Amino acid sequence: MIYTNMRKEFTIVIEQDEDGIYVASVPELEGCHTQAKTLDELRERIKEAIQLYLEVESDLIKEVPLEFVGIQKVGVAV
Numbered sequence: 001m002i003y004t005n006m007r008k009e010f011t012i013v014i015e016q017d018e019d020g021i022y023v024a025s026v027p028e029l030e031g032c033h034t035q036a037k038t039l040d041e042l043r044e045r046i047k048e049a050i051q052l053y054l055e056v057e058s059d060l061i062k063e064v065p066l067e068f069v070g071i072q073k074v075g076v077a078v
Contacts, residue, residue: 011068012046014039027068029053 024046025033032053036042
């Protein structure tokens with residue numbers, strides 16, 4: 001079943017690795033992530049990744065199991 005008029009918003013976490021590559025992940029969708037050299041390219045790729053994820057996991061289109069709350073930094077001695 002295809003949902004063409006349904007729209008959901010997802011939180012995207014963006015990080016940059018040691019080589020300058022941007023990495024995006026979606027906390028609400030376990031395992032949904034991608035990478036790109038530019039932020040514009042990353043935005044398009046993460047949209048595609050979310051769409052593909054939801055096609056495979058169609059049960060999640062109506063109900064996302066987790067609600068994103070926030071991000072915090074925690075310092076630890078190493």
